[in-house]
Amino acid sequence: MANKGLGKGLGALFPTAEVNEADVVNEVPLAELRPNPYQPRKHFDPEALEELVSSIKEHGIVQPLVVRKSIRGFEIVAGERRFRAAKEANFSYVPVVVKDFTDEQMMEIALIENLQREDLNSIEIAQAYKKLMDHFSITQEDLAARVGKSRPHVTNYLRLLQLPPEVQENVSRGTFSMGHARALRGIKDQEILLKLAKKVEKEGASVRQLEEWVQQINQVQQKKKKPKAKEESNPAYKRYEDMLQEAFSTPVRIRQGRRKGRIEIEYFSQRELERLIEMLQNDRILD
Template sequence: MVSNKGLGKGLGALFPGAQADEEDVTNEISLDELRPNPYQPRKNFDTKALEDLISSIKEHGVVQPLVVRKSIRGYEIVAGERRFRAAKEAGLEQVPVVVRDFSDEQMMEIALIENLQREDLNPIEIAQAYQKLMQHFSITQEELSVRVGKSRPHVTNYLRLLQLPQKIQEDVSRGTLTMGHARALRGVQDHDLQLKLAKKVVKEQASVRQLEEWIQQMNQSKRKKQKKKSDAANLELKRYEEVLQETFSTPVRIRHGQKKGRIEFEYYSEKELERLIEIFQHSFAD
C-alpha cells in the first residue's frame, strides 16, 4: 500500500463547502435521518481506524460536524461517513451537521475526491478514481491535476497503470508489485513479456533497480539482433548490386526502404545511356 497523505490540498480547498467551517451554523440531527452519499464508491472502511475513531467519539463526541444535504427522506451525507458510522457504533443518537445545497454531480465529485484522501489507497485505486473523475466530468488530465491538487506528470503516471495487463494491476493492488515496478513494466511494449517479467519479479522478490537492469539487458540484446539482421540485409543488397553491375557494366545502387525501394544506374554520357536503354529493351523483349 502507498501512503497517500491527502492530495496536496484538503477536501475543503479542492471543493469549497465540502467541509464545515468554524463560523457555520450546526444542527443536531438524528442518526436515523442520515443516509450515506449514494455516489460514494467506497464500500469498505479500515476496521482499526474506525475503532480508533469510535473510542475518540465515546470520549470527546463528534468534534467535526458532518456536511449533509436535504433529501426526500431525511439527509444525505456529503462528507463524514466515517464519523457517521463511528457515532452509530459509539451509541450516539444525534450528531452535529452543517446543511448545504449540492447537486447530484457535485455529490459524485465530492465522493470521488474524498475517496482519494484516504491513506490506504493502492496505486490502482488512485488511478481508477482519476479515470472516473475524467470520465464523469469530461475533463482533461491537465484539468484533473488542478482539481486534485497534483502535478500533470503525477496524474499521467497513475493513469498509465490502467494500460497494464489485468494480472499486473492485481499484483500492484495487492502490493506484490510496487508503483516503481509498474512504471518500469510500462516501458515494455509486449504484454506477454510484461507478464513474464512481473512473474519473475514476484518470484524472486526483485527490486525496481533489478527489473530495470533486466529490461535494459533485453533492449540491448534486441538492438544487437536488429543490427545483426540489418548487417545481413546490407550484405545481401551489396551482393545484388555486384550482380547488376557485372550484368550492365556500370555502377548500380540499391536503395531499400521498409515498404519500397529503388535501383539507380549510373551513366557518364549520352552514349552510355543509350547503351543501357538498349540492354533494357532487349531484356524486356526476351
C-alpha cells in the same frame, strides 16, 4: 504549480465542504445515510478504523458529517470513515450538517479529500481520475487544474490502467508500489509481463531490481527482432516527438520502419479525442 490547488486545503477549494459555527447541526438516523457514490477509496485500513471506533465510543463524534439531501435520506459528502466507525460502534444517530452540492462537486470533494490525506492507493487515484474525465467529459489539462496537479502527473496515473488487472490488484493491495507498476509498463508482451510480476511478488524484488530485469528482457527481445533502418535511431525523431507533444499536450510516438512510419497520438477520453480532432481541423491537416 503542480500542488498549488491541493496545497490550499479542501476548505479553500470548497468552503462549503467544511463545518463552521454558522452551520446547523442535526442528529439523523444512521440508517438514512449512504456513502458518497463517487467515493474513490475502496480500501479502508481496518486498524485505523478500529482506533476511530474506540475514540468515538469514548468521546462521541466531535466533528459532524457533511451530507446532502437525496431522494431517500442523505448522501455523505465528507466523513465516510466516521460513518463506518459509527456503524461499528452501533450508534443509532450521528450529527450532520446538510449542504447543497452538485454531482461534479461530490466527485471532486471525495477525490481531493482523500488525496490530501494520502488515503488512496495508485490504482484508486487512476480510477478516480478516469471517472472524473469520463463522467464530465473533461481533458487531462482540465482535470490537472481541478486537482492541483501537473498534466504529466495525471497522464502517468492514467497509464496504470493499461496494466493487466492482476497487476493492478497488486498495486491496490500495496504488494507493488507505483515504481513497480511504472517499471512493468516497460514490458510490451503481456505474457512476459505477468510472469515477471509473479517473480517480483514471489521474491519481493525492489523497484531497482525490477528495472534491471525489464532492461535485460527488452535487450533480449531487441536482439530477436530484425535489424531496423538506421533512421529509427535518428535523434531527430525524438525532437519531433517532443514538438508534437508540446503542440497537442498529450503523449506522441513516432514509429519509423524501413520505408514508412506512423505517428501515434494518445488520448484518454472522448472529450480529449474531440479536442485533438478540432486542433487538427483548425490546422487544416485533415483538409
